Amino acid sequence: MTHIYHEIMEPYSAQQMFDLVNDINAYPQFVPDCIDTGVLQRDDNLLLAYIEVEKFGFKKRFTTLNRLKEPSKIEITLIDGPFKKLIGAWTFTPISENQSKITFDLTFEFNSKLLDMTFTPIFKDIMKNMVIAFSNRAKQLYDR
Template sequence: MPYVEVSLPVYCERQKVYPLLKEMEKYPEFMPDLVSVEVMERTENTTVTKWVSNVDGRIIKWTEKDIFDDENMHIAYQQIEGDLKKFQGEWILTPFDGGTEIKLTVDFEFGIPMIAGLLNPILKKKVRLNSENMLNAIKEKVEMPA
């Protein structure tokens, strides 16, 4: 089961980062690998979102439940249906003097045991690259002058 964890410091308060992370339906505006993110259901502290991603010409689709902890500015997500057997993780925002460390974790499983050994390392590399691209896009967005 591949696990990816990436982090990046941004030079702004987490109060500016967290609301952007919660607006997942806007991710495709600044993340080229995402085709679409649609909010299917929204409650006070959760959303159910439908995602379509294009990874090297392969369309990957999933629906996830996102749980928002506004007090701690933390987001946990878990696939409830989709192309992977398992897909879950969290967004963790840790303040430091002058900014915020954004950490994204992705824990996933391809789900086809016979080819998992071959595909998991490739997919892990792609997920890491995609996660790094997401963090860089968020950094650019939050550090941009108003």
């Protein structure tokens, strides 16, 4: 099993960062290697969505159920995809009115050893770049 953990401080509110991460349909516009997304179902505090990523010729699509605890947390649970396990969370902790700490914590394992050995380093890189992309996107949207 592979664990990814990233923590960044942002000069934006927890609500602003929550809204940015929760806007899944916008990911292909600014998240590197993200080629398609879609919201399949949306309820008050639940979101069923898919993300398709591609890097170095490897293309993978997965569907997650996201539990929304606005504005502090988005919990991610695998529904379908090339994983045996994928579970994680985005956490948005207010530091002040206009500053927050963003934490991305993800544990995953692909459903085959070959896929795990081949795609794990690529997937880790995609996830790291996703965190950076959210930081850059926040600057574009909120520094006007």
